[in-house]
Amino acid sequence: MFYMFSGIILICSLLTITTRKILRAAVYLLCVLLATAGLYFMLNYQFMAAVQLTLYAGGIVVLIIFSILLTHHISHRFKHPDITKLLMGIGAAAVGSGLVIATILSHSFQAGSTPELPVDMTVIGTQLLSTEKNGYVLPFELISILLLAAMIAAIVIAKKDKNKNSEI
Amino acid sequence: MSSNIFDFATLTGSIHTWLSGMMSSGWVIFTEMVLVGLVFLLMYALVGLFLVYLERKVCAIMQNRVGPNRVGKWGLLQTIADLIKLLMKELIPIRKSDPLLFNLAPFIVIICSFLAMAALPYAKGLQAIDFNIGVFYVMAVSSLSVVGILLAGWSSNSKYSLIGAMRSGAQIVSYELSVGLSLLAIVVFSGSMQLSTIIESQANGWWIFKGHIPAFISFIIFLVASTAEINRGPFDLAEAESELTAGFHTEYSGIKFAFFFLAEYMNMFIVAALGATVFLGGWMPFHIGNWEGFNQIMDYIPSVVWFFGKTFFLILIIMWFKWTFPRLRIDQLLTLEWKYLLPISLFNIVLIAFIVLMGWHF
Numbered sequence: 001m002f003y004m005f006s007g008i009i010l011i012c013s014l015l016t017i018t019t020r021k022i023l024r025a026a027v028y029l030l031c032v033l034l035a036t037a038g039l040y041f042m043l044n045y046q047f048m049a050a051v052q053l054t055l056y057a058g059g060i061v062v063l064i065i066f067s068i069l070l071t072h073h074i075s076h077r078f079k080h081p082d083i084t085k086l087l088m089g090i091g092a093a094a095v096g097s098g099l100v101i102a103t104i105l106s107h108s109f110q111a112g113s114t115p116e117l118p119v120d121m122t123v124i125g126t127q128l129l130s131t132e133k134n135g136y137v138l139p140f141e142l143i144s145i146l147l148l149a150a151m152i153a154a155i156v157i158a159k160k161d162k163n164k165n166s167e168i
Numbered sequence: 169m170s171s172n173i174f175d176f177a178t179l180t181g182s183i184h185t186w187l188s189g190m191m192s193s194g195w196v197i198f199t200e201m202v203l204v205g206l207v208f209l210l211m212y213a214l215v216g217l218f219l220v221y222l223e224r225k226v227c228a229i230m231q232n233r234v235g236p237n238r239v240g241k242w243g244l245l246q247t248i249a250d251l252i253k254l255l256m257k258e259l260i261p262i263r264k265s266d267p268l269l270f271n272l273a274p275f276i277v278i279i280c281s282f283l284a285m286a287a288l289p290y291a292k293g294l295q296a297i298d299f300n301i302g303v304f305y306v307m308a309v310s311s312l313s314v315v316g317i318l319l320a321g322w323s324s325n326s327k328y329s330l331i332g333a334m335r336s337g338a339q340i341v342s343y344e345l346s347v348g349l350s351l352l353a354i355v356v357f358s359g360s361m362q363l364s365t366i367i368e369s370q371a372n373g374w375w376i377f378k379g380h381i382p383a384f385i386s387f388i389i390f391l392v393a394s395t396a397e398i399n400r401g402p403f404d405l406a407e408a409e410s411e412l413t414a415g416f417h418t419e420y421s422g423i424k425f426a427f428f429f430l431a432e433y434m435n436m437f438i439v440a441a442l443g444a445t446v447f448l449g450g451w452m453p454f455h456i457g458n459w460e461g462f463n464q465i466m467d468y469i470p471s472v473v474w475f476f477g478k479t480f481f482l483i484l485i486i487m488w489f490k491w492t493f494p495r496l497r498i499d500q501l502l503t504l505e506w507k508y509l510l511p512i513s514l515f516n517i518v519l520i521a522f523i524v525l526m527g528w529h530f
Contacts, residue, residue, distance in 0.1 A: 023269060023322060030315060046299050050308045058311035058344075065318045066337055069330065121301055121361050 001042055008035040020078045023068050030061045047124060176294035204296055208285060212434060217247045219433040222480075223487055230491045257422035262324055269323035274420070274427035276316030281434045283309040288441050289363050291451045291471040302363035303351050306442055307344070310397075313435065314340040317399075317416050320428070324419035332415025335405045335498055339396055342505045343403075346393035349513040353386035353520050354379070354446045363445055370449040373456060380528070382520045387447045389513050391485065394439040396501070399432065401490035405498055436486060437479065444478035451475040 016028040033056040040049035228235025236243030289295040321333020358369040396403035407415030417428045451471035455463045
């Protein structure tokens, strides 16, 4: 199962960047994200898998597809990129992945001896809001405030001016 | 208390031991997967066909007509005849479409409804997978089906389809919030997202009765929002026949069209089943507090009957909506969600959290 999922992830990631039709790229990206959710299900971490499904697959990809629907026509194709850009991109990708692979191979992974942590929803919930040691209440609140600020900013930008003559 | 309800886990357990006696464990798992898949396929087809028949009959009764009555007794075989007709129809390829996405879209829609069906509890002990995040999982999976609709609309390269897909996208993305919040109300009450635990917590009364008025409010919000989420009337803007011919599946023909059609009806079934499970106790018989005698009598009705009874009750309500209300406009639709349903459900959640904190519920 693991090889199947990772195969899907690898192939679809490659297809995402090589396809010349933009909506197909979005669909391949969706496949990558779904296969990642499958990996989480394999690890028995169902909460993470469902978050992956709702946020990335159900949220972000839908948003991407929606914006493509609004802006692109079906006959639109991307041109092939310049050869220099292509070579530079491949070079950067090779260096990056080389670094990561070198680090992974040089590190000796040992099977953890600690008992399996419970991934129950209630545990996650209380951990998220606990103020004690190892509690996550501060990051949680910070992220909430950041999100609120972003939402207010989005509304301000999108809001139409009441008296239209003032600008433009 | 509910000890004499037949537990399907004994049946599935005995099948498991019988299979284990014949082959190695890997093959047992494989055979069981095939069996479960076959059962789901069969159920999908049967329930889907029956729902189409039911819709036509209900519509006919509401409009003072007879409805299908020629094929089979009371027209029961009408939808099977329709299915055979659809199977034999030509699949028309669209020349200027994107063939890969065009063919993929119906499958995305139908796979999503299959995924959601896997987590539903049909009777006591009869549940394919019991996730500890059951409610969240069903929400997550059913939110994916919008991708299929958007792809269908875009790749068929037709303006009707595109408008239908855009409408449906806006509709599903916004109504998802209300569905989620109204389900969250019961999650707060029962303190768990696991569907089996939610059902067990209703052994002394269903949440719609135990949760006072807030539970009832969230039930109504759930019904309205989920009707919108499955693109059914009065929220069927995505395929408004009078304006968009057939919306996002205008260009589809034959069995591909049937896939969309079937998936739509199955989504209705899933939504009704989820509502029945969360608000009306799923397979849990009608129990009242400590009335042991009354509860005992109710237990004699099998849990499957309870589940399907409640589900079809909700389905009838959803159908009743469709044939009674006129279709909304897109701005009315978005106003209803963002200006009324969402604030009400947010306030409702706070109220419920307060009730649970004070221990006022039963």
